[in-house]
Amino acid sequence: MATLTLPGFVNAHSHAFQRALRGRTEGADFWGWRESMLDVAGGLSPDQVRSGYVQVYREMLAAGYRVVGEFHYLGLAEAHAAVEAAAEAGIEIVLLLTAYGRGGLERFRQGSAADYLSQLEEVRATGVRVGLAPHSVRACPRDWLEELGRYAAAERLPLHVHADEQPREIEECLAEHGLRPIELLAETGCLGPHATVVHATHADAHELDLLAEAGSRVCVCPTTEANLGDGFCPVEEICRRGIGICIGSDSNVRIDPLEELRELEGIARRRTGKRGVLSVSTLLCCGADEGAAALGVERWPDIEADLEHRSLAGVENVHAGLVFGASADVVIPS
Ligand SMILES: [Zn+2]
Structure with a gap:
């Protein structure tokens, strides 16, 4: 097999x-969807998380993540x-433990930023890779952002x-x-080369300048953002500033990295009326290296694509064929 x-x-x-x-x-709309999401989130036990996540992580592995x-x-x-589920499925996990100071459900929240950091330390002490995840400027007051920004740095x-x-x-x-959200993140010390802003769909020019100055990344989640009616991420504006882009399956409404990458470039083409806004090699880098850097991972396994798959028949430039004409079923199960 080729x-x-x-x-x-x-x-x-x-x-x-x-x-x-x-x-x-x-x-x-997004806020209506959020109500359904909170209903699901409210009812889950640790056993259900473990068994349910094993299935989701297997689906990710099959798709090439x-x-x-x-x-x-x-x-x-x-x-x-969640960590046990990842181990059972065989996917590498970085646990981005969320800090939630207000709103949402009670189970999401910690009593203080210090309580949150002690939870993070507990998980970290088990040898699991962790990252800090202030949920949003909605869920974290200013003093939490300052404390978490300091700690992460x-x-x-x-x-x-x-x-x-x-x-x-x-x-x-x-x-x-x-202040706008990314302006607040800059002021509270949350940006830097280790920081990743998820979505940035409605970021303005000043916010993008702040990300570029800080060396932070943006994680774009095109299939979820489309599903939730979020809008079009300013992909070309992000690239023009040299800000790294990675991808996420976010709500997992769809699990297919090639589709995320295709949509990333699709958004840029629709916004600019031009083709090739991100090159194929840049897109593949967004799908792998940039994500690894965003998570602090230096080594991770390769995958193999089936060049005899029907969707790649007759395709000369196989890398471009993968991004623009194939789905995750070209990935050979390992
Ligand atoms: Zn999210």
Whole structure:
């Protein structure tokens, strides 16, 4: 069999439990969908997390992902269950333990930033790779962001945070702080080369300049952002500034890294009316190396694609054929 070896894809942003919402269509907008998501999140036990996540992680492996950044906000016992599920499935996990100061469900929240950091240390002490994940400027007050920003920089740990996914979040941040979300993250010391902003869909030019100056990355999750009606990420503006982009399956409504990469370039083409905004090699780098760097992972397994797959028949440039004309079923099961 003719095959092509590639670095395994890296899924820099996942909420595995949201896979349960696949195919469910209720919720008129993001905020309506969020109600359904909170219903699912509220009912999960550690046993259910463990058994459910094994299935989701197997689906990721079959699609060619070899590393997952699990952005976890269901509680500490459930964090350990997620790590066990990753080990059982055989995927490398970086547990992005979420800090949640206000809003959401009670199970998401810690009493203080110090409580959160002691939870993080507990998970880290078991030898698991961890990162800090202030959920959003919505869920974390300013003093939490300052404390977490300091800690991540001092410990050289990844810091991931949702920002600018929805206009309402920006309006609320402006009303509370007089700053847009990424401006607040910059002021509170949360940006830096170890930081990744998830979405940045509605980031303005000044916010993107701040990311570029700090050397931070953006994690774009195109299939989820389309599913939730978030908008079009300013992909070409991000690239023009030299900001690294990685990808995430986020809500896991779809698990296919090639589709995420195709959509990434598709968004850029629709916005600019041009082709080739991101080169094929850049896109493949977004799907693997950039995600690994965002998670602080230096080595991870390769994958093999089946060059005799029907979707690649007659294709001369197989790398471009993979990104623009194939789905994850070209990945050979390992
Ligand atoms: Zn997310």
